[in-house]
Amino acid sequence: MKPIVIPQEDVNSEAARIVSLRAARGDAVKAGDAILTVETSKAVFDVPAPGSGLFLPLFEAGAVVPFNVPVAYVAESPAELEALARQARPAAAEGGGGGAGQARVTRKARQLALQYGVPLEELKVSGIIKEKDVQDFLLASGRLAPGEDQVLTDAGQVPRGLERVLLVGAGLGAMQVMDILLNAPHQAIAGLVDDDESLRGTWVLGFPVLGTSRDLPRLWREAKAFDAAVVTISTSVPVRRALFERCRELGIPMANAVDPTVRRNRLSRLGQGNVICSFVHIGTCAVLGDNNFISAHSSIEHHNLWGSHITTGPGVMTSSRVRVGDGVKMGTGIFIQPGLSVGKGCQIASGAVLIRSVPDGHAVKTRITTELVKLEEQGTKQGAR
Amino acid sequence: MGPRCVDALNQALHEAFEASDRVCLIGEDVFDPYGGAFKVTRGLSTKYPDRVYSSPISEAGITGVAVGMALRGLRPVVEIMFGDFICLAFDQIVNHASKLRAMYDDQVTCPLVLRAAMGGRRGYGPTHSQSLEKHLVGVPHIAVAAPSAVHPVRDMLRRAILEDDRPVVFLENKLLYGERLLEPEGGRFGEFAARTSEGLYPTVVLSLGGFEHADLTIVTFGGMVPFAMRAAEELLLEEEVYSDVVVLGQLAPPDLTAVLPSVERSGRCLFAEEGTLTGGVGAEWAARIQEAAWDALEAPVARVAAADDIVPCAKALEAQVLPDHEDIAAAARRLLRQGCRSRTP
Numbered sequence: 001m002k003p004i005v006i007p008q009e010d011v012n013s014e015a016a017r018i019v020s021l022r023a024a025r026g027d028a029v030k031a032g033d034a035i036l037t038v039e040t041s042k043a044v045f046d047v048p049a050p051g052s053g054l055f056l057p058l059f060e061a062g063a064v065v066p067f068n069v070p071v072a073y074v075a076e077s078p079a080e081l082e083a084l085a086r087q088a089r090p091a092a093a094e095g096g097g098g099g100a101g102q103a104r105v106t107r108k109a110r111q112l113a114l115q116y117g118v119p120l121e122e123l124k125v126s127g128i129i130k131e132k133d134v135q136d137f138l139l140a141s142g143r144l145a146p147g148e149d150q151v152l153t154d155a156g157q158v159p160r161g162l163e164r165v166l167l168v169g170a171g172l173g174a175m176q177v178m179d180i181l182l183n184a185p186h187q188a189i190a191g192l193v194d195d196d197e198s199l200r201g202t203w204v205l206g207f208p209v210l211g212t213s214r215d216l217p218r219l220w221r222e223a224k225a226f227d228a229a230v231v232t233i234s235t236s237v238p239v240r241r242a243l244f245e246r247c248r249e250l251g252i253p254m255a256n257a258v259d260p261t262v263r264r265n266r267l268s269r270l271g272q273g274n275v276i277c278s279f280v281h282i283g284t285c286a287v288l289g290d291n292n293f294i295s296a297h298s299s300i301e302h303h304n305l306w307g308s309h310i311t312t313g314p315g316v317m318t319s320s321r322v323r324v325g326d327g328v329k330m331g332t333g334i335f336i337q338p339g340l341s342v343g344k345g346c347q348i349a350s351g352a353v354l355i356r357s358v359p360d361g362h363a364v365k366t367r368i369t370t371e372l373v374k375l376e377e378q379g380t381k382q383g384a385r
Numbered sequence: 386m387g388p389r390c391v392d393a394l395n396q397a398l399h400e401a402f403e404a405s406d407r408v409c410l411i412g413e414d415v416f417d418p419y420g421g422a423f424k425v426t427r428g429l430s431t432k433y434p435d436r437v438y439s440s441p442i443s444e445a446g447i448t449g450v451a452v453g454m455a456l457r458g459l460r461p462v463v464e465i466m467f468g469d470f471i472c473l474a475f476d477q478i479v480n481h482a483s484k485l486r487a488m489y490d491d492q493v494t495c496p497l498v499l500r501a502a503m504g505g506r507r508g509y510g511p512t513h514s515q516s517l518e519k520h521l522v523g524v525p526h527i528a529v530a531a532p533s534a535v536h537p538v539r540d541m542l543r544r545a546i547l548e549d550d551r552p553v554v555f556l557e558n559k560l561l562y563g564e565r566l567l568e569p570e571g572g573r574f575g576e577f578a579a580r581t582s583e584g585l586y587p588t589v590v591l592s593l594g595g596f597e598h599a600d601l602t603i604v605t606f607g608g609m610v611p612f613a614m615r616a617a618e619e620l621l622l623e624e625e626v627y628s629d630v631v632v633l634g635q636l637a638p639p640d641l642t643a644v645l646p647s648v649e650r651s652g653r654c655l656f657a658e659e660g661t662l663t664g665g666v667g668a669e670w671a672a673r674i675q676e677a678a679w680d681a682l683e684a685p686v687a688r689v690a691a692a693d694d695i696v697p698c699a700k701a702l703e704a705q706v707l708p709d710h711e712d713i714a715a716a717a718r719r720l721l722r723q724g725c726r727s728r729t730p
Contacts, residue, residue: 011508012422014563041424041563108625127576128618131625 001080002051003070006038013040015066023055026081029074036071049074054081058088105129115224116143145218162188165255166219166226168243170194170209173293174232177275178205180257187255190226193219213246220252228255230273234293234311237329241309244273244291254290271308289326301338313350325360387566390538394425394500394557397542398462402433405460408546411438411447412464422466423502423562444473448499452482455497460546467513468501468556475520482552483526494550498542504558504608504659505696505707514696514703516608516660518556522637522669527552529637530586533610534567535574536634537587544585556636558608558659576618577630580643586635588643593617594627599651601626601717604644604670606633609657609708616713626721636666641677648674652683653720657713662690684723689716 006016016038023035034046035055049055053074065071073088075081105113105120108131113120118134125133138144165181167174170192181187191210199209210219219225229252231243247254254273261278264270268282271290276282280294283302288294290308298316300306306324313332318324323341331350342348343360351366358364387393401408410429412421416439420427430437440447444465451461465471471478482495505514521529528551532538545553567574569581577591591614592599601620605613610632617628629647648654654674656667671686692706 104622106622106625128621130621 001076001084002049002053002074004036004047004050004072004074005070006036006047006065006067008067009045010040010042012042013067015064016040017064018059018061018071019044020061021057021072023057025056025085026078027055029053029055038065047071054078056081056084056088103129106131109134112138145222162186163228163255164188164190164226165257166190166210166229166252167192167207167232168194168213168216168229168247169232170196170199170204171233173234173275174204176277177230177232177257178207180259180275180277183260184257187257192232213243216246216250216252220250228253230255230257230275231291231293232275234275234295237309237311237327240291240293240311241327244309247273265302277314283320295332307344387568388539389563389565390532390534390557391424391562393539393566394542394562395427397539397546398426398429399432400539400543401460401462401546402429402436404543404547406436407458407460408462409433409436409438409454409459410462410464411440411451413440413442413447413466415439415464421464423557423559425500425557425562426464444470445477448474448477449481451497451499452477452485452495455482455495455552456485456493461497462546463497463499465499465501467509468503468517469512469515471499471501471517471521471554474499478521478527478552478554479524483524486551487526495552496550498545498549498553498555500542500555500557502559502562503556504560505703506560506608506700508698508700508703509696510698511695516658516691518607518636518658519660519665519668521554521556522639522666524637527554527637528586528635529554529556530635531556531558531607531633532561533558533589533607533632533634534561534564535569535579535589535591535610535632536566537581538566541586541634549585556607560608564611574614576621577614582643584635584640588634588640589632590643590647591617591630591632592627592647593621594629594650596629596650599627599629599647600653601628601721602631602644602647602651602654603628603657603713603717604631604633604654604667604674605657606636606666608659609713612708612710613657613713615710616717619710619714620717624718624721626717628717639670639673641673644670644674645678648678649681652681653687653723654678654682655687655689655713655716655720657689657708657716659691659707661693662688663693665690684720687716687720689713 019037019039021036023029029035029049030052031049033049035049036047051074053076056073056075059065059071073084075084109129112131112134116138123129123133123137165187167177174192178189181189189207191208192204193211193213194209195212197212200211202209229247231240233240256270256274258276259278262276262280264282265284267285269287273291275293277296279297281299285302286300286304288306293311295312295314297314298312301318301320303321304318307326309327310324312330315333316330318336319338321339322336325344327345328342330348333350334348334352336354340354341357343358345361346358347363349364349366351368352364415421415426416430448463451463454461485493485495503516530553532541545555569579573579574591576593578595580590582588603613613630617630620626620628631644631647656670658666667688667690674686689708689712691708694706696706697703
């Protein structure tokens with residue numbers, strides 16, 4: 001058996017048209033016979049038989065055939081010719097290839113279909129199957145409640161293996177937390193909830209507000225739209241605490257959002273649901289509980305022992321062995337001497353310098369006096385000279 | 386599928402010759418049976434022996450003769466075998482054809498169509514593979530047209546010859562010749578909804594989001610169109626990013642009418658061309674799009690083009706220099722991450 005392949009006579013063409021066949025199927029041909037005439041964009045030329053035997057054409061006159069596939073065979077016996085004819089299927093001649101082929105599905109649509117066990121062949125979609133097509137199918141079949149399709153949009157965006165974090169609270173704190181999570185290699189943002197109903201369906205930094213905290217059970221149990229949550233509110237300790245406890249009741253794991261610039265020293269410990277902002281220093285053996293919000297540039301020195309639900313402004317500096325109780329709220333720029341303790345629920349005003357311990361439930365006020373003096377305009381000064 | 390591009394162009398020439406006996410053609414090796422290096426002029430010299438001129442190898446001479454014919458009332462078609470040789474005709478285009486009508490205060494017109502094959506990917510090397518559109522788009526008073534697989538190619542060339550009184554440079558991509566043209570079915574090219582603008586050299590806007598939603602606008606033309614369409618489909622399949630592919634039919638004078646609605650939908654725009662980057666067609670269009678649609682843009686208009694280098698003969702090296710669908714998709718991914726305005730994704 002010898003295949004006949006059209007030689008590439010010029011670089012201008014990648015295929016040739018068969019102008020004529022000088023032999024029919026089963027005809028005896030001799031090596032060197034000009035059995036095919038073909039035409040490229042440059043020339044018309046004959047193709048000789050590569051050997052003697054029985055001719056088996058695979059294409060008819062007029063077909064356009066690429067240079068790299070057999071266009072015919074020369075068989076050595078009638079039996080071989082029959083065998084070749086059975087197995088030889090003309091390779092993709094122009095216009096002949098393709099067929100229906102497999103349905104094309106976007107990656108997100110495939111993920112969603114897998115998640116819900118949707119058989120893709122049941123979707124009556126022509127062309128590429130998109131996530132929206134799967135969502136529409138789920139909505140139409142009652143397997144998704146209206147509004148739930150939105151959360152899935154973003155759940156599907158998160159590559160496998162990343163922790164999808166839901167942000168509780170969609171205010172200024174949320175934007176800080178988003179910045180932290182966008183820089184976290186192991187975490188991704190699944191969306192936000194906020195108890196301001198008017199924010200539902202809006203977007204924060206490109207991520208959707210999926211509903212209020214009342215939607216948490218549905219989003220967690222039914223939609224499985226996230227893997228963990230974090231409370232982003234820093235201004236109100238009671239609200240922060242209540243939202244954290246609500247999540248815990250639902251069995252939601254709470255994620256720590258720790259900025260990559262944070263310095264955590266050896267043997268320091270962090271509970272869960274903490275937000276630790278840029279450039280915070282957590283000293284050796286320092287321990288923080290759960291659900292704290294520590295603002296930028298704060299320094300929690302070695303062997304500190306902090307409870308839970310604590311919020312600080314930027315630049316809170318403690319010395320060693322300081323203890324801070326649950327639910328403490330601290331302002332901006334506070335210094336605390338070594339070994340002191342701050343009791344539960346205390347509030348410390350900005351600029352305070354603590355030189356003795358504060359018992360539970362106390363506020364620390366500061367008496368820093370500042371005076372506003374209006375600067376004289378330069379022209380007036382010069383005029384008085 | 387429609388006819389092969391080379392057959393559509395050939396038909397257009399036959400139709401134009403039949404419609405007006407003022408139409409004539411001059412070029413190298415255009416006589417039958419050869420019918421031109423890419424077979425576009427096949428059959429013309431047999432049917433119209435006194436209106437087809439096979440010339441010596443002199444692009445300046447060919448174009449100069451055609452300018453004279455056009456001034457005297459004929460409608461000549463010039464075939465430049467390889468677009469690279471348009472450089473030899475540059476004086477006739479820039480200093481003569483484009484200027485005569487304005488210099489003679491509209492008393493003359495110069496209606497000639499200069500056809501040339503552009504583009505690489507065939508291993509023809511540095512002087513037979515270029516895309517030199519950028520040298521032409523800045524010439525006042527000429528039209529630079531570029532058909533593609535989604536254009537009504539036959540109508541474009543026939544109307545350029547019969548209806549356009551300007552000098553027209555009609556740039557055909559080599560790879561396109563052998564391809565079958567795509568024909569819209571029910572207003573769509575496959576996955577893409579399509580709208581074709583009015584005009585002699587229409588803009589075809591292809592939209593994966595059905596003209597309702599777009600994350601990205603890819604503006605392109607000629608031989609880059611299949612790459613842009615492929616990149617757009619891959620971005621949809623991989624990342625569910627919806628692109629509009631805006632296929633220009635007229636590179637100059639620039640007309641943004643069909644581009645701007647898409648850019649306003651998407652906020653992100655990428656210009657893809659096969660020619661070299663610096664001072665490219667994309668530079669001009671990007672500047673104009675940014676001036677016109679600054680408020681809508683999330684990020685600067687990105688450009689995908691050939692490296693500022695020669696086009697090598699070896700196919701592997703050629704592929705490194707010329708942009709393809711992977712370059713477009715990579716640039717698109719970079720562009721989609723750029724920008725900080727508060728648009729929803």
